[in-house]
Amino acid sequence: MSVKEAQANWEPKILVFACNWCTYAGADLAGLSRLQYPPNVRVLRVPCSGRVNPQFVIRAFQRGIDGVLVAGCHPGDCHYVTGNYFTRRRYLLMQRLLQYVGVDPERFQARWISGSEGPKFQQVVKEITEQIRAMGPNRKLRDAQ
Amino acid sequence: MSDKVKKMQEIAREILEKGEAKVVIGWEKGTHWYLSPPAFIDKPEEVERLVWDDFCHNNLSKYLKDYVNHEGKVAIFVKGCDSRAFNRLLQDKQIERDKVILIGIPCHGLKDQDKAKELGENADIPKAKKCVECRYPNPLVYDYFIGEEKALDEVAAASEARDFSDVEAIETLSPDEKYEFWNKQYERCLRCYACRNVCPACSCRECIFDQTRVGWIGKANNASENQFFALTRAMHVAGLCIECGECERVCPMNIPIMLLNKKLIKDINLLFGPYDAGVDVDGKLPLGHFDKNDPEEFM
Amino acid sequence: MKYAYYPGCSLSSTGIEYDMSTRKVAKALGVELWEIPEWNCCGASSAHLTDHLLALALPARNLAIAEEQGLDMAIPCAACYVRTKATEVEVKSSEEMQKTISEVIERKYTGQSRARALLDVFVNDVGLDSINALVHKPLKGLKVVSYYGCLLVRPPKYGFDDPEDPQSMDKLVEALGATPVDWAFKTECCSGAHAIAKSEVGLPMIEKILAAAKESGADCIATACPLCMCNLDMRQGQAGSKFGRSYNLPVFYFTELMGIALGIKPEELGVNKHFVDASGIIKKLNEAEGRRETA
């Protein structure tokens, strides 16, 4: 495959860190309701959004992910009572820090998606995929290949 | 010899003679006139090595970690920033308050070592950047105090308001410009970890950057791995950085590390309310608690 | 103590005695009032019924001038105060609004200069103790009901005092030596402009306030708003005759009562400009003082 061809065939890869109790269930509901969305997202199941270490996010960018979404229960609904409040604090900072070093804001996002919000899951991943497709492959923070 | 230096030596001598502490950590004159490295004095007759001048930059509190398992007390001199560092380590339970004798010394603001080297001894050497921006020139905690209590107010009045203009300058760049700026900085990083070693907010026994077993970071010294290091280090000191600027001073490649730290400080203050690390020992850490009414941007 | 002084339109016409007494009293208390040069109308009700931005921009210009001088604004009129405060609060709460307004008025206003009610300035900045210390002629035996009107302490988020049961004017008249009388109509509506346009609505509202003041046993009413003054003083006869009653209740601006207590001549305060004759009260106060002096 030529370089040009590789570029033409490029498909964005988006990693979703989803908490088991809300967002993962929301993604299941999207499936159950047959809500279609682009096949570019990969859901990585964690118990709680509070489990998502910012280092995982940077690692994903290093390894060539084009976009990362961290998603969990809405504030107040955390299965583990308070986990997502810590997620919120941590990623409010992380988001700003990533933008400060030049990562485009679309590349890293955080959302609250509950177990009943299948349509929201569909809509969010659709939006992110479209945004990232328009931007092209991510080169920032990336390992030299 | 200034009165302050005399007083310093006097207190140090007294402490050593009475056996209140086994060692006194202060500063002494180094190889060059613009260097005042740390001095570790354990004999009363050596107290004359101690100095206090425009170049006593080293934040001494971090050295206390080396004495945790020593018997007896350690005495150290603390400037405003050293005292915040002390509080920080106390907060992280890395040291014990009653094993340390603190000798507070209000700081008038130190001079820029690099400029000093460049301009020569007789020039008018500007203050170090961290000192221009310093808002805590006075030691926050001490057992002995050098100088007049009145000096506290005078020095405090001299401190200037917090300045984030350098951070703001970067914030206004486009994403690509920002990336280019930081990429250039971190391409140079040697990953010597001097910034980490000197940092009073870094108190881990084994840093994740040394954990090759888990493989948090690759061995390759390239911009990608270096930025993983830079961003992770910044997140790890978020809410803990006491703005002593030691990381930046010790960086052999002159990477503006404080620009990352200050960005986080700025955002913490903006998002979660005013907070200065190392001031209130019993207070909650910004990332150690939350408020149900924190800003909501993830809906 | 220095403030940018914003008299507003009423204080140069129907409420002139409010202006006269304010200036005299401020001088006596050592408060410097710097009248905002070329001040403009606060917009009153007309502006905020027309356009929200206009209503915010009008007072913003006055605030901007005060801010250039690094001064807070002292505002006697309750309506001017509320309009100006509204601007200050909105500018403070939204950077975007601050930008928009600064663009409209072509001056910079950042919310630094605060809108302050004159009553608030006297009670909380000058302080009751300092005022009390300067009282020459205590208003001994004078029973006063304090009438704050509907605007001065509302909405609650602007207020410097309790919105349902304000106390500052009561405490002030007490500091002047008078007896504050508690009543339930402190923040009742005086009917505003209804008394002019729809007297069948307005006059009963005025009448209720006057009746309650009379029933409380007060000798007079103290107020902090030129429109309230108009309704309670100028229309007292009209309201009374409509219901076949005569109240004869003098109404004072609180600044006038302060002036009298500080020993300033009533004429210099404009007390002789009232519709309901206040000379009886002045006379009684003088007599009482005469007795005290001879005793």
Add this chain to the structure above:
Amino acid sequence: MKRVGVFICHCGSNIAGAVDCEKVAENAKSFPGVAFSTDYKYMCSEPGQELIKKAIKDHKLDRIVVASCSPRMHEPTFRRCLESGGLNAYLLEMANIREHCSWVHPDDKEKATWKATELVRMAVAKVLKNEPLQRSTIPITKRALVIGGGIAGIQAALDIANAGHIVDIVEKEPSIGGKMAQIDKTFPTLDCSACILTPKMVEAANHPNINLITYSEIENVEGYVGNFDVTIRKKARSVDMTLCTGCGTCMQKCPTKVPSEFEMLMTDRRAIYTPFPQAIPNKPVIDRKNCRYFTTGKCRVCEKICPTKAVDYTQEDELVTQRYGAIVVATGFDLFDHSVYGEYGYGKYKDVITGLHFERLINASGPTMGKIKRPSDGKVPKDVVFIKCVGSRDEAKGKAYCSKTCCMYTAKHATLVREKIKDSNVYVFYMDVRTPGKGYDEFYTRTTDQFGAKYIRGRVSKIYEKGDKLIVRGEDTLLGRPVEVEADMVVLATAMVAQPDAAKLAQMVGFSYDQDNFYTEAHPKLAPVETHTAGVFLAGACQGPKDIPESVAQASAAAAKACGLLSKEEMPTEPIVSCVNEAICAGCGMCVPVCPYKALDLKVIQERAHGKTITRKVATVNSGLCQGCGACTVACRSAALNLKHFTNEQILAEVDALCL
């Protein structure tokens, strides 16, 4: 060498319709560590599971990846399958290629197959780092604690006790009974509150399985489900319970009068007192803040007069620690303080009272012997105004929520006024009338139609005194005009709010509460009496405004949950918990405050370093308390904390595998 088996399920055509399952199975063969890979029509079916078990044996597989539906669906099924195939259940990973793939990408088989392959690759990468985990069990202490001795607490205790378990009721007041004891009649039947409550109080007191611990508060709670160690502060009663016969002589002779809290301060009690005549236990306590002896050092009248010498001024607070298997929290509610409402007079008008005052006024054992007399001058009021939603549904000054019970008790009050004072007029200002519940709307209809209470839809803007009348001014929004009522008495239906110390108790026991300090149930629909903390259950109004029938129903539900727990000897624990690498842990303690379950703590360890024995602090995880959220692992900068089954290494491996 690890040997992974990969099993791709077709789920009939559910997966196979959109994903080329054979190709995925084929692709998986090349992934590192994969020793066997196949596909099958229904992996969860009996033959499917047999296929897995056989492959484990034939191919010596030691880890399994099943690519099928959501793990939320069949993870337990396949874990059991692994166990019966001889593998540890936690050596399973699942790739969700149905809900997350075939069902959402039905039209692009190529891309769906690509995605399914990647999901399997992630699962393989993760499973290579899985460790076998062992479920352990914890013993269960067969004793329950009920906090709060109101109707909910009493009911819960009786139900648990009748099931054969020992129950302790801890009540902070000198008597059990709670708010229900103050109420006169109950809606919609108008039967007497005391007549239905007091027998239950007596039953609780006499029950061989129930211990009443009154005048006591919870001091500290440690431990976890099955094993809560609770420290209870028994406040000094100054009366020896074993000697006192409850004769009441002391209460007659005590010279100090104190406004009675039970009577809403409308009459006096003594400094040595029982809150009300039917109190249980019916033995007095000395209110030391007001007692003449304790304040001045002189008096001792009660001591002299007591025939059994039960009065003991030297008693001190006693702390006792007891272990419980389950806790039912039934701490009830408090009433909103209406003094924030300036328009209703900031609480300074004597004849503006609350509904609970009114209950005492109409109660035959109350301060007026059940005759409705207004507090200011004892006159019988003719015109009575009721205002509903005082503090409820008012975000500006009160609470955003509806207090649920006020519509009904106001209707009850209106009926009772009309019944007792024949020539009275009753006006009720309301926003809405909400009467869902058996017989409730019928009751309300009778109040208006039969008893002639006048309901006015609108808010009251002002109350002020005029002579001996209260002028109530408001708006009738149905007529669109102002109304003014000259009233003799105004009764405010004040909101039900959480107890002032509700948050403190929740923090102590370790469960969550909402912005109004009401306790949060684990799930609003499916777990309404559980908390997020295993072994702690909720009953009554501490969870949110409730009337008596609801509180009782919830109490029985909580009791059933507690009994379910106590009926077992031991319970299994989930092994997905955090663990500490003590060699790395610096003991900074940053993990401690982020744990919602108080599972983390610091402990001191000894070790040898440089030829000396030194001590240092390290974090420790209580695996009984840990629920496996992993928040601590992120708070730990040196990664000394790790979450089993979701380790840093596993997640990094997944990320890396995805990016290949």
